[in-house]
Amino acid sequence: MKNSDLREFDITNYLDNKEIIAEYLTQVLEEGDMDELFLAIGNVAKAKGISTISKDTGLGRESLYKTFKKGSKPRFDTVLKVLSSLGIQLKATA
DSSP: OOGGGSOOOOGGGGOOSHHHHHHHHHHHHHHTOHHHHHHHHHHHHHHHOHHHHHHHHOOOHHHHHHHTSTTOOOOHHHHHHHHHHTTOOOOOOO
16 A cells, blocks of 8 residues: 555544544643644534634634634634634633
């Protein structure tokens, strides 16, 4: 088998229920890398559908793609809007 025969892994194909999404984001949060967190949120948004997220949040599709690409520094309120659209809540615990 050649490398060209292999399909590239796309995590969005596996983000199909709330429990998997929650576990995925929890693992990324535990790592503590904000760039990875923003990429992960973007992956979840893509799995749900960027058009749907755009309609729910009032943010443009292109803006959403840019917001969650590597190296981006999105505003906290934007992140919260997207998470809310995805049905995800942030929770602080002691």
